[in-house]
Amino acid sequence: MDDAHEGTTTLRALLAEAVAGKGRIAMVTGAVATGKSESLYLIAEHALDQGALPLTATGSPAESGLPLGVLSQLLHHAPLPAVQRAAALGLLHEGARRQLAGEAAAESIEHVDAQIVHALCAVLLELAGRRPLVITVDDVHHADRASQLCLAYLARRIRFAGVLLVFGVPDHSPHLRTLFHTDVLRQPHCRPVRLTHLSREGVDARLGADAAHRFGELVHTLSGGNRLLVDALLEDLQATGVPGDRYGEAVLACVRRLGPCAQEAAYGLAVLGEPGSISRLLGLGESEAVVAKSLQAMAGAGLLDGGRFRHEAARSAVLAELDAADRIHLHRRAAELAHRDGASADVVAGHLAQAGHAGDPWALSALEEAARLALREDGVESAIEYLRLAWRACDDERRRARIGTALVRAEWRIDPGTPAGHLAGLTDALHKGHLGGGETVVLAKALLWHGHTRDALDVLGRLGELREPDRETAAELAAARPWFRALYPSFLPHLPNLPEAGAPPAPALGVGRRIQSAGVLADVLTGGPGDETVAAAEHILRGCRLDEVTMDTVETALLALTYTDRPGRAAPWCDAFIAEAEARRAPSRQARLSAIRAEIRLREGDLAAAAGDARRALEIIPAGSWGVAVGGPLGTLLLAGAAMGRLDDCLPEVNLPVPEAMLETRYGLHYLRGRGRLNLAAGRPGQALRDFRSCGELMTRWDLDAPGFIAWRLDAAEALIALGGHEEAGRLVREQLSRCGPRSQRVRGSALRLLAAVSEGCQRPPLLRQAADLLQEGGDRYEYARLLCDLTEAYQAAGEHRRAGMLRQRARAMAKECHAEPLTRALAGRDEPAAGVPAQLSDAERRVAELAAKGHTNVEIATRLYITVSTVEQHLTRVFRKLNVSRRTELPATLAEVG
Numbered sequence: 001m002d003d004a005h006e007g008t009t010t011l012r013a014l015l016a017e018a019v020a021g022k023g024r025i026a027m028v029t030g031a032v033a034t035g036k037s038e039s040l041y042l043i044a045e046h047a048l049d050q051g052a053l054p055l056t057a058t059g060s061p062a063e064s065g066l067p068l069g070v071l072s073q074l075l076h077h078a079p080l081p082a083v084q085r086a087a088a089l090g091l092l093h094e095g096a097r098r099q100l101a102g103e104a105a106a107e108s109i110e111h112v113d114a115q116i117v118h119a120l121c122a123v124l125l126e127l128a129g130r131r132p133l134v135i136t137v138d139d140v141h142h143a144d145r146a147s148q149l150c151l152a153y154l155a156r157r158i159r160f161a162g163v164l165l166v167f168g169v170p171d172h173s174p175h176l177r178t179l180f181h182t183d184v185l186r187q188p189h190c191r192p193v194r195l196t197h198l199s200r201e202g203v204d205a206r207l208g209a210d211a212a213h214r215f216g217e218l219v220h221t222l223s224g225g226n227r228l229l230v231d232a233l234l235e236d237l238q239a240t241g242v243p244g245d246r247y248g249e250a251v252l253a254c255v256r257r258l259g260p261c262a263q264e265a266a267y268g269l270a271v272l273g274e275p276g277s278i279s280r281l282l283g284l285g286e287s288e289a290v291v292a293k294s295l296q297a298m299a300g301a302g303l304l305d306g307g308r309f310r311h312e313a314a315r316s317a318v319l320a321e322l323d324a325a326d327r328i329h330l331h332r333r334a335a336e337l338a339h340r341d342g343a344s345a346d347v348v349a350g351h352l353a354q355a356g357h358a359g360d361p362w363a364l365s366a367l368e369e370a371a372r373l374a375l376r377e378d379g380v381e382s383a384i385e386y387l388r389l390a391w392r393a394c395d396d397e398r399r400r401a402r403i404g405t406a407l408v409r410a411e412w413r414i415d416p417g418t419p420a421g422h423l424a425g426l427t428d429a430l431h432k433g434h435l436g437g438g439e440t441v442v443l444a445k446a447l448l449w450h451g452h453t454r455d456a457l458d459v460l461g462r463l464g465e466l467r468e469p470d471r472e473t474a475a476e477l478a479a480a481r482p483w484f485r486a487l488y489p490s491f492l493p494h495l496p497n498l499p500e501a502g503a504p505p506a507p508a509l510g511v512g513r514r515i516q517s518a519g520v521l522a523d524v525l526t527g528g529p530g531d532e533t534v535a536a537a538e539h540i541l542r543g544c545r546l547d548e549v550t551m552d553t554v555e556t557a558l559l560a561l562t563y564t565d566r567p568g569r570a571a572p573w574c575d576a577f578i579a580e581a582e583a584r585r586a587p588s589r590q591a592r593l594s595a596i597r598a599e600i601r602l603r604e605g606d607l608a609a610a611a612g613d614a615r616r617a618l619e620i621i622p623a624g625s626w627g628v629a630v631g632g633p634l635g636t637l638l639l640a641g642a643a644m645g646r647l648d649d650c651l652p653e654v655n656l657p658v659p660e661a662m663l664e665t666r667y668g669l670h671y672l673r674g675r676g677r678l679n680l681a682a683g684r685p686g687q688a689l690r691d692f693r694s695c696g697e698l699m700t701r702w703d704l705d706a707p708g709f710i711a712w713r714l715d716a717a718e719a720l721i722a723l724g725g726h727e728e729a730g731r732l733v734r735e736q737l738s739r740c741g742p743r744s745q746r747v748r749g750s751a752l753r754l755l756a757a758v759s760e761g762c763q764r765p766p767l768l769r770q771a772a773d774l775l776q777e778g779g780d781r782y783e784y785a786r787l788l789c790d791l792t793e794a795y796q797a798a799g800e801h802r803r804a805g806m807l808r809q810r811a812r813a814m815a816k817e818c819h820a821e822p823l824t825r826a827l828a829g830r831d832e833p834a835a836g837v838p839a840q841l842s843d844a845e846r847r848v849a850e851l852a853a854k855g856h857t858n859v860e861i862a863t864r865l866y867i868t869v870s871t872v873e874q875h876l877t878r879v880f881r882k883l884n885v886s887r888r889t890e891l892p893a894t895l896a897e898v899g
């Protein structure tokens with residue numbers, strides 16, 4: 001039978017027969033929440049409509065010891081004459097007294113109460129002679145024994161009376177095989193009615209059309225058709241969209257209705273999470289059959305699927321019912337059993353973590369192994385939980401230091417700022433001699449990241465005391481040297497030289513890639529890009545996956561590819577690794593890769609996207625957690641903001657406190673350049689020049705003076721041009737050109753653009769055309785837009801107005817594409833002179849004249865229009881000649897008004 005509707009139909013048919021004088025019995029069975037109580041209630045209501053008299057009672061475990069309690073419920077509301085009611089109450093009282101006396105004398109209740117049973121049933125049969133009678137007893141298995149005897153006696157005598165007996169019994173009841181149940185079912189006028197849970201169609205009908213369309217499949221899956229769960233799920237899903245408190249409460253209600261044994265089994269299953277040795281966990285010894293029956297009853301109630309709770313909300317609700325001390329005890333017991341049975345480390349560690357206990361000798365090994373497995377499968381949060389528990393429980397200082405190092409590495413993947421709290425403890429462990437060589441290298445890197453320079457130098461000094469490092473230490477030192485060379489060059493002299501005896505003949509694959517990747521980046525930064533660099537970097541990236549040890553490898557290889565002046569080759573690799581970091585829930589890696597992506601976009605001239613990626617990197621990891629590496633995304637953000645003319649937007653970033661130790665790292669070079677460009681855009685060329693020279697001094701000192709990395713001489717030359725230092729600017733530009741290799745098209749193009757700015761007017765167009773070819777090939781759209789702007793000015797100054805006009809349109813489109821607002825404004829001149837502006841002036845002359853008429857100095861005009869001071873002077877000379885004036889104070893007032 002599929003649902004309660006069919007059961008009600010059967011009961012109505014039996015009622016009709018009873019009303020016609022044919023006594024009938026219905027034994028209604030079914031799992032919890034299949035609608036037994038509802039069916040009994042409906043048939044009682046229907047009895048009234050048919051002119052029958054309903055008498056109802058409900059059995060209860062709390063009243064199962066009350067003699068004749070259920071029969072008292074039936075007779076209490078029976079419409080009996082006063083005399084007959086008094087007699088019935090007397091019989092009930094006497095029957096209860098005799099049962100209690102019989103129990104005290106250990107006599108058979110069947111013998112003692114036969115007369116009482118007969119008399120009470122005679123009352124009910126006499127009542128049925130006046131009017132058809134419907135007697136419903138729900139949960140009859142909880143009825144007291146005397147009441148069950150009366151009901152069985154009555155069942156044998158109603159065959160030709162107008163009586164319908166309806167008994168409700170759950171499937172899981174052990175009383176289904178009692179004498180009462182057997183006696184009733186063997187009566188020829190008894191009909192078993194078994195109810196089942198709702199089908200999918202039944203669930204949909206109960207939910208209603210709209211809710212069924214939205215939630216039908218999910219509700220059926222999580223409820224198994226259990227009506228109580230269906231209703232609770234509907235409430236949760238309509239309120240929050242997920243199974244929640246109402247669902248959990250309904251699950252608990254079902255478990256309680258299944259009885260104490262089922263409750264205990266549910267607790268065990270909730271702790272284990274899956275079918276297992278629940279009887280051993282609960283200490284029930286030989287009671288495995290009882291547990292199996294309880295699980296079977298829960299499955300029949302729709303609570304389980306495949307032996308597990310259908311949803312984590314159900315399991316959580318059952319666990320929450322456990323007292324905290326009991327829950328901890330059971331998880332400790334589960335961990336012990338799992339370890340004893342040879343279960344996997346993650347299963348054992350999961351129970352240890354829930355218990356918050358790792359005091360047993362085997363527990364630490366299980367937690368460490370489970371953490372290693374979790375990190376491999378991107379379960380970083382679980383790994384951190386296991387390692388923290390192991391770290392707190394471990395009393396061996398050397399092992400505790402090893403666990404602490406693993407914890408630092410794991411926490412780093414979420415937020416590099418989190419492990420800072422462990423650094424002091426690891427440093428102390430190092431001083432006590434409890435830290436191995438490989439762990440010491442990890443500690444040194446973490447201290448440097450957070451700007452703890454003095455502590456880092458002390459740690460590096462300790463490494464130098466190792467005379468014969470083990471294989472792991474030797475491998476870490478070998479990988480650290482090129483890494484320090486590329487990222488922390490000022491600390492490279494403090495890194496100990498690797499003794500020949502300790503050098504591993506062939507490092508592991510992961511370590512080998514780290515060494516190769518850092519070496520490629522160091523080569524690019526020191527000697528510039530070569531033909532083999534791109535191939536080497538891509539070969540490394542092709543074999544990498546973002547596991548727990550390869551982030552440094554990926555990062556350095558991407559940067560090496562970026563600094564070869566081919567950022568377009570690095571972009572797809574970076575995008576792929578960002579997607580992998582997102583999928584693997586590694587925010588620290590995602591942020592570091594986003595910072596690299598921002599730098600790639602900046603070198604492609606995509607200013608807005610570069611700023612967006614840099615900001616995203618600083619949002620994923622707050623600036624305070626970036627340590628000295630904050631200079632990377634901050635520098636990119638300042639560079640992009642300056643080029644876009646969004647100086648005010650950059651004020652929060654430029655005012656951010658940065659670690660002093662940042663200027664001892666490669667990240668500090670990015671920051672100095674970004675701050676310098678912002679100062680230059682803000683009309684502070686003197687401050688900008690100081691930043692560029694500081695950057696250049698550090699790059700020279702560290703031998704990182706590769707043009708593809710930071711062409712600081714060109715930045716300094718721009719500042720000098722704004723200050724009027726054309727001769728020194730020219731010298732820096734020529735020096736930069738001499739250092740450019742054949743692959744440095746972008747830097748060479750930018751250098752030729754600036755060389756044109758300090759050259760004679762007739763030399764400018766050829767130099768700029770040569771620069772245009774290089775910049776177009778280099779792929780930097782912003783630098784190319786600046787070149788087109790300068791070339792427009794050069795043609796305008798040479799009187800080639802038609803060519804200048806055509807180039808202006810192209811330059812303006814390129815500037816808008818890059819979101820370079822200052823360039824766009826500088827190119828926004830009209831083809832025809834405005835009213836009140838002397839017609840004989842060219843567009844370039846008019847813009848210079850407008851600013852001069854407003855009182856701007858030559859340096860300020862050059863900065864605002866992105867031209868050199870020399871060009872400003874040449875324009876003003878022609879303006880004075882054309883307008884027949886000798887000084888700027890004599891310029892027409894209309895120029896200032898238009899400007």
